[in-house]
Amino acid sequence: KAGVTQTPRYLIKTRGQQVTLSCSPISGHRSVSWYQQTPGQGLQFLFEYFSETQRNKGNFPGRFSGRQFSNSRSEMNVSTLELGDSALYLCASSPQLVYNEQFFGPGTRLTVL
Amino acid sequence: AQTVTQSQPEMSVQEAETVTLSCTYDTSESDYYLFWYKQPPSRQMILVIRQEAYKQQNATENRFSVNFQKAAKSFSLKISDSQLGDAAMYFCASQGGSEKLVFGKGTKLTVNP
Numbered sequence: 001k002a003g004v005t006q007t008p009r010y011l012i013k014t015r016g017q018q019v020t021l022s023c024s025p026i027s028g029h030r031s032v033s034w035y036q037q038t039p040g041q042g043l044q045f046l047f048e049y050f051s052e053t054q055r056n057k058g059n060f061p062g063r064f065s066g067r068q069f070s071n072s073r074s075e076m077n078v079s080t081l082e083l084g085d086s087a088l089y090l091c092a093s094s095p096q097l098v099y100n101e102q103f104f105g106p107g108t109r110l111t112v113l
Numbered sequence: 114a115q116t117v118t119q120s121q122p123e124m125s126v127q128e129a130e131t132v133t134l135s136c137t138y139d140t141s142e143s144d145y146y147l148f149w150y151k152q153p154p155s156r157q158m159i160l161v162i163r164q165e166a167y168k169q170q171n172a173t174e175n176r177f178s179v180n181f182q183k184a185a186k187s188f189s190l191k192i193s194d195s196q197l198g199d200a201a202m203y204f205c206a207s208q209g210g211s212e213k214l215v216f217g218k219g220t221k222l223t224v225n226p
Contacts, residue, residue: 106156
């Protein structure tokens with residue numbers, strides 16, 4: 001099976017812009033989670049989707065949003081970008097919602113100038 | 114709420130030697146899973162080993178094994194016969210019930226030839 005894919009791999013934006021990141025899970029996986037990784041805060045959970053429904057949400061402002069499509073592909077959107085949004089955004093998929101190994105994608109490196 | 118603590122920001126080991134990475138966690142869930150993930154310089158998160166909390170037997174995967182002390186809420190990772198390819202960031206993580214996966218801050222492991 002193909003692994004989790006994320007596009008784009010690298011992205012440079014300026015403050016105030018918005019960005020959309022995409023994640024395609026492993027075939028058959030219905031759960032997709034998003035994480036933000038920064039040197040200072042480590043890995044922080046953004047949200048999790050299962051069967052097109054958001055099941056869990058982390059402590060991030062409303063500028064961060066996401067969705068999942070019927071084919072389990074997921075997108076996350078960040079509006080009004082701030083310098084502090086510069087991070088590695090990781091997507092992970094798993095077959096079920098709980099108690100499963102999460103398979104991570106290679107990440108999208110977002111730089112906000 | 115779940116918390117995961119990794120008290121060793123950095124560790125080093127000589128090639129072929131054994132190293133133990135520490136992790137403590139806290140959860141109010143009665144049923145939960147614990148994980149160790151590895152993140153090499155390529156940034157791709159890879160599952161190293163997982164432990165179901167209801168199992169008393171410590172999980173092992175080749176050179177990797179855990180010491181799971183449920184009462185003490187401790188979950189350490191032992192790497193035997195360390196190899197240069199083991200150099201990476203290692204993250205301990207916990208997931209309970211329908212809660213999100215919570216990561217520790219990570220331990221950077223250096224393997225010296």
